[in-house]
Amino acid sequence: MKRFGFPKKLRLTRHRDFARASKNGQVRQAGIVKALVVENGLGYTRVGLRVSSKGAGGSVARNRIKRLLREAFRLNRDRLPAGFDVVLSPRGHWESPTLEEVSRSLIRLFWKKDG
Secondary structure (H helix, E strand, O other): OOOOOOOHHHEOOOHHHHHHHHHHOEEEEEOOEEEEEEEOOOOOOEEEEOOOHHHHOOHHHHHHHHHHHHHHHHHHHHHOOOOEEEEEEEOOOOOOOOHHHHHHHHHHHHHOOOO
């Protein structure tokens, strides 16, 4: 597998996976990203996206947010712990964040110190 590729096995595609994350997942927030995180028992982390029109706006804005979230995960997945299903969503109203800001928030979801 290519280091920066994004194969289908790294994506949450089934409704039951999203439902399991919603029911059993731990909510984490960091910066401009919010996530539901649940262990998946696999040797790799998978990602799913949940971006509603309520907070994001029209389809152009929603798709830009999804591209940023997906790209931040793709570029930083080797810096994230393995074995989780993560459902990412924007936190609050996004003006126009950069990929760097989204990446920094994604990494802090897992590595910020509590307390």
